[in-house]
Amino acid sequence: MAEGQNPAVELRALATIDEFDQAVKLQKEIWGFDDIELLPRRLFVVANKIGGQTFGAYDGDRMVAFLLAIPGLKKDFGYLHSHMLGVLAGYRDRGIGRMLKLKQREDALARGIQLVEWTFDPLELRNAYFNIEKLGAVVRRYVLNQYGMTSSHLHTGLPTDRCVAEWWLDHPRVHAVLQGNNPDRERAIARICVPANIAELRRKDVQHARAIQESVSNQFLEHFRAGLAVVGMERSSETAAYLLGPWQ
Numbered sequence: 001m002a003e004g005q006n007p008a009v010e011l012r013a014l015a016t017i018d019e020f021d022q023a024v025k026l027q028k029e030i031w032g033f034d035d036i037e038l039l040p041r042r043l044f045v046v047a048n049k050i051g052g053q054t055f056g057a058y059d060g061d062r063m064v065a066f067l068l069a070i071p072g073l074k075k076d077f078g079y080l081h082s083h084m085l086g087v088l089a090g091y092r093d094r095g096i097g098r099m100l101k102l103k104q105r106e107d108a109l110a111r112g113i114q115l116v117e118w119t120f121d122p123l124e125l126r127n128a129y130f131n132i133e134k135l136g137a138v139v140r141r142y143v144l145n146q147y148g149m150t151s152s153h154l155h156t157g158l159p160t161d162r163c164v165a166e167w168w169l170d171h172p173r174v175h176a177v178l179q180g181n182n183p184d185r186e187r188a189i190a191r192i193c194v195p196a197n198i199a200e201l202r203r204k205d206v207q208h209a210r211a212i213q214e215s216v217s218n219q220f221l222e223h224f225r226a227g228l229a230v231v232g233m234e235r236s237s238e239t240a241a242y243l244l245g246p247w248q
Contacts, residue, residue, distance in 0.1 A: 009064065009096055011103050014054040020044035023056060023066040030086040039084060044068060051111075053080065055103055057087075057096050064091045067100040069116065080108055082118035101135055105169050114169055119146060119162035122216055123198050123209070125240045128163070132233045136177030137165035138184075138247055139230035142220040157206055161217050163230070185232030188243035192219045196238050 014020060020041045027038050047070045048054045057065035065087040069080045082104065087096050108116055120127055122142075131137045145159035168174060176183050194216060195201065201209040223244050232243035 008059060009091075009094070009099065010058045011099060012056050012058060014044065014056045014066070015048060017041065017045075019056060019063070020048075020054070022063040023054070023068070026063060026066055026086055026088065027084070030088060039068065043070075053082075053104055053107060055100055057091075057100060059091070064088045065096045065100060067104060069104065072117070077115075078113065079115035079117060080104075080113055082116050085118075097130065098134065105167070109169055116167040116169060118165050118167075119143065120165055122161065122163050122220065122242070123158075123194060123202065123213060125194060125196070125198065125235065128242070129233050129235060129240070131165050132230060132242075133177065133182060135167060136171070136174035136182075137167045138173070139163045139165055139242075140224055140247075142217065142224055144217060158202065158210055158213055161213060163220070182232050184245065184247060185234075185243055188232055188245040190223055190228060190244040192216060192223070192242040192244065194240050194242075196236065196240055 012019075014023065023044060024038055024041055027033055028035075044054050046052075047068060051071040053067060053069040055067045056063045065085070067082065067085045069082040072079050072081045085097060085100055104116060108114075120131055122128060132139070141164040143162045143164065146162045147160040173182075173184060195212065198209065198212060201212070220242075227246070228244040229247040230242050231245050231247050234241045234243065
């Protein structure tokens with residue numbers, strides 16, 4: 001069985017209109033977006049035709065998760081922007097997100113692509129830990145309110161501040177992390193701490209959560225201006241800490 005594989009779930013490359021429509025429907029179920037904020041079917045069609053990635057995870061005939069990535073171009077090389085990955089609530093914590101990301105990496109490397117980027121909410125601590133400690137992504141950029149205010153219940157009325165994850169697919173760091181090690185964590189020289197109960201605060205005390213978000217944002221921006229990168233993450237019952245240090 002492949003690393004991270006869930007025996008009850010099958011991964012498929014999405015290619016048909018019906019499959020794309022299922023992914024659009026899943027967005028509404030997972031995030032609760034208003035229709036105007038849904039990624040439309042045509043984006044999946046275009047991504048599939050121009051070198052992006054459209055993958056689905058199926059439990060029998062039912063799509064329970066999907067991934068959408070679009071091609072991007074930096075100054076001197078191409079990469080993939082992994083725009084959306086969602087898993088239905090009843091299927092989380094079963095390794096399906098990891099399956100989709102490893103499939104994404106396999107496909108990208110087979111096509112000679114070395115970098116995948118995506119954004120994530122730094123207050124979503126489990127997702128952040130997964131990105132940094134389970135996949136080996138690093139973070140060197142922070143964007144304030146990237147998507148504006150949204151209708152999603154998951155965003156709880158806060159600005160959509162985002163970290164930009166860089167996943168250098170064939171870097172020794174990624175190979176090490178995928179094998180269960182993080183060689184960069186011990187070289188960290190700064191920390192950004194977030195209360196472990198931030199998800200509860202977002203639901204019950206938005207003003208307090210907003211103050212925490214502002215503090216976290218300011219610290220990220222300060223450390224990134226100094227040339228540091230997020231290279232690790234630690235969690236306890238009381239707090240989570242982003243670990244920052246030099247990285248090449």
